[in-house]
Amino acid sequence: MMDSVRRRRYADSMKTIRPGLVAADIMQSAARTLTIERNGLDALANAVANGLSDAFVRAVEAMSGITGRVIITGVGKSGHIGAKIAATLASTGTPAYFVHPAEANHGDLGMIARDDAILVLSWSGETAELKGIVAYSRRFQIPLLAFTSGADSTLAREADIVLLLPREQEACPHGLAPTTSTLMQLALGDALAVALLEAKGFTAGDFHTFHPGGQLGANLAHVSEIMHVGEAMPLVPSGTSAQRAIMTLSEKKFGCVGVLDHAGVLIGIVTDGDVARNLGRNLVELPIDAIMTANPKTIAPTALASTAMGILNKHNIGALVVTNAERVPVGIVHFHDLLRIGVA
Structure with a gap:
């Protein structure tokens, strides 16, 4: 009985395009998504230029002032964005590494040293899986930075530097799938990486050192x-x-x-x-x-x-x-x- 219920639920979740849907409807959906996400980026740019400016500068100073690595962590879609931010930082002269919080709770906390800094991504700021890594940062006084929209969240209260993301509408019509929120996380991560790159005087030659392969490496060859x-x-x-x-x-x-x-x-x-x-x-x-x-x-x-x-x-x-x-x-x-x- 349970198997048949599961199969029916799975079939319902894999619905095909509804009858009567035309190309105009599809393109209208695409345009709406891009407009909503663009509005989110506009709101983020406004926030960074105003209320977030002090926190952003402090974040750049904190991340450039450590002798270790920037440890990025997050769960779900925030985790995927975190992994990309870590890769961008590492390729632009800021040593960085992504640590999954679940793995951290089972031994990978040993990968985080006292001369590191931790950047946590959590839209709500209440993600349960992050408790271990947050507690670890407090225990060993490791600088803790946060991307979150939860101004009064546990993460915001514990973090040394909070980059508060504006609560903008998700592109998902149900407001459930992370879309606008993850785009803002990604953009803010890129802004940090580029600001650090420029603050450190990272050159095209330095870039080539970290990108020896592919067309990018070829273009940067002397x-x-x-x-x-x-x-x-x-x-x-x-x-x-x-x-x-x-x-x-x-x-x-x-x-x-x-x-x-x-x-x-x-x-x-x-x-x-x-x-x-x-x-x-x-x-x-x-x-x-x-x-x-x-x-x-x-x-x-x-x-x-x-x-x-x-x-x-x-x-x-x-x-x-x-x-x-x-x-x-x-x-x-x-x-x-x-x-x-x-x-x-």
């Missing part, structure tokens, strides 16, 4: 990490015969050859296209200077790979000579090198 150097560079001195320079161009396989003055400074470049456009001339008798493009585009070795790709795309060229401040070549980077590491 040109010096991927450029070809030494004998691989296609370079000839000014006055070299066009015939000899074209042989160098062909041998090095970068689609170009750089031309240097007597001091080794780059003064021009000749590409496959330049050669093709001058096939009607007697190249055997001409110096390479006669067909080169003067003052070619170059890039510094400290520039980002994404910057190199931008220059190549903008000027429709296949390679860039990498030069130092005196425009002396130190390497060359090709379009294929950027594609190989995943810059696109």
Whole structure:
């Protein structure tokens, strides 16, 4: 009997789209959800600019002042948001880790040290599973920060710093599924992470250290990490015969050859296209200077790979000579090198 009741309840919970529902109804629902959630973000921005400003500054100071990690915790949807905030903090220069409160109650409290700080996410501020980790923070005087909408809640009373979230309407028509509330938690977490990033002077280079993989890591790679150097560079001195320079161009396989003055400074470049456009001339008798493009585009070795790709795309060229401040070549980077590491 009980099995049949459970099956019926499950079937009821898995209802299909009701008859007569049209695309306009679906899009109206989507627009309503986005409007409600946008209103929630507007309310949060207003709160941070006004009543929450002092607490927000204190939170940034507390999280940047510890020598340990920021421990994030929460249950349910707040826990999922907490895990994302921990990942964002860790990737932007603030060591952070998510600890599930249920696991904390069964041994994982040992992962939290006295030089850490704890950030608790709880919409109501009365989540029972959080009692253990809150009590632990008080026992060992570990800084306790809270995201909650419960101004008079147990969590708000115990926390050292309370970031009080405005009680805005959930996008769920029943007011039950966490939607607007979790979006505000997420946005406030991002605001903390970015404020900490800027306060610490976290650079693009630092970001690359924590993101070596994927397209993001590729875009943050420096040109010096991927450029070809030494004998691989296609370079000839000014006055070299066009015939000899074209042989160098062909041998090095970068689609170009750089031309240097007597001091080794780059003064021009000749590409496959330049050669093709001058096939009607007697190249055997001409110096390479006669067909080169003067003052070619170059890039510094400290520039980002994404910057190199931008220059190549903008000027429709296949390679860039990498030069130092005196425009002396130190390497060359090709379009294929950027594609190989995943810059696109």
